[in-house]
Amino acid sequence: MTQALDRMPKVGPQAVSDAQSRNGSSIATLVSDPDLRRLFEYWRAQRRGRPMPARRDIDPLEIGWALSRIFLLDYDPDRGLVYRLAGDNIAGVFGHGNLKGLRLRDFLPPGQAETIEPMFMRVIEDRCVMGMKGMVYLRAGRLPLGERLFLPLADGETGVVNGVLGMTVVQSEPADSPAGAALASPKYIPVSEIP
Numbered sequence: 001m002t003q004a005l006d007r008m009p010k011v012g013p014q015a016v017s018d019a020q021s022r023n024g025s026s027i028a029t030l031v032s033d034p035d036l037r038r039l040f041e042y043w044r045a046q047r048r049g050r051p052m053p054a055r056r057d058i059d060p061l062e063i064g065w066a067l068s069r070i071f072l073l074d075y076d077p078d079r080g081l082v083y084r085l086a087g088d089n090i091a092g093v094f095g096h097g098n099l100k101g102l103r104l105r106d107f108l109p110p111g112q113a114e115t116i117e118p119m120f121m122r123v124i125e126d127r128c129v130m131g132m133k134g135m136v137y138l139r140a141g142r143l144p145l146g147e148r149l150f151l152p153l154a155d156g157e158t159g160v161v162n163g164v165l166g167m168t169v170v171q172s173e174p175a176d177s178p179a180g181a182a183l184a185s186p187k188y189i190p191v192s193e194i195p
Contacts, residue, residue: 026189030131033169036149039066040129043151043165044194051127051191054156055163060085066167071099072153073164075124079103081117081164090168093144119186123150124161127191134184146170148184152191 027040042063046053055074060067068087075081086099094107105113123130130150146169153163 031147033147039167052152052154055153070167075162123152128188130186130188132184132186144170
C-alpha cells in the first residue's frame with residue numbers, strides 16, 4: 001500500500017513548487033492558479049514516459065478535488081469534438097445539466113463554436129498544452145474572469161491525439177461586461193517541450 005502511495009503524483013503546494021523547478025517558467029506562463037497547476041502535474045505524471053497520457057490513464061477518482069471544474073472531450077475527425085464529461089460548474093455555465101454527447105455547436109450560440117473550436121484543434125493537431133488567463137467564457141451580460149487549461153490525450157497505441165482534458169477556474173464574475181469584451185488570448189506549449 002505504501003509503495004502505491006509513493007507512485008501517486010504529488011499534489012498541493014509542494015507539487016506546484018516542484019512543477020516550477022522542473023519546468024522553469026513554462027507552466028507559469030500558461031497558468032498561475034494552484035489547482036490548474038495541480039491538474040497539469042497529474043497529467044504529466046500520467047504520461048509515464050510518453051509525450052502525453054491516454055484517456056484511459058485519467059481516473060476521475062484521483063482528481064475528485066477538480067471534478068466540478070473539469071471536462072473531457074473526445075475528438076473524432078468525422079464528428080468533431082464531443083463532450084464525454086463536463087463537471088457541474090462547466091455544464092451550469094451553459095444552462096445544461098449534462099453536456100455528455102454534445103458538440104460545442106449543439107449548445108453554443110451561432111458563431112461562438114467557431115471562435116472556441118480552433119483553440120481545441122490547435123491542442124489536437126499541434127500536440128500542445130494550452131493555457132489562458134482573462135475572460136474564459138463568452139456569456140451575454142457577464143464577464144467571467146479566470147484561467148483555463150487544455151491538456152491533450154492520445155490513443156495509447158498510435159499516439160494520435162484523440163481527446164482533451166481541461167479545467168476552467170472562474171475567479172471573479174463582474175456584473176457588467178465592457179463593450180467589445182473578447183476571450184483571453186491562449187498560449188501554447190508543445191508537449192515535446194515539457195519534461
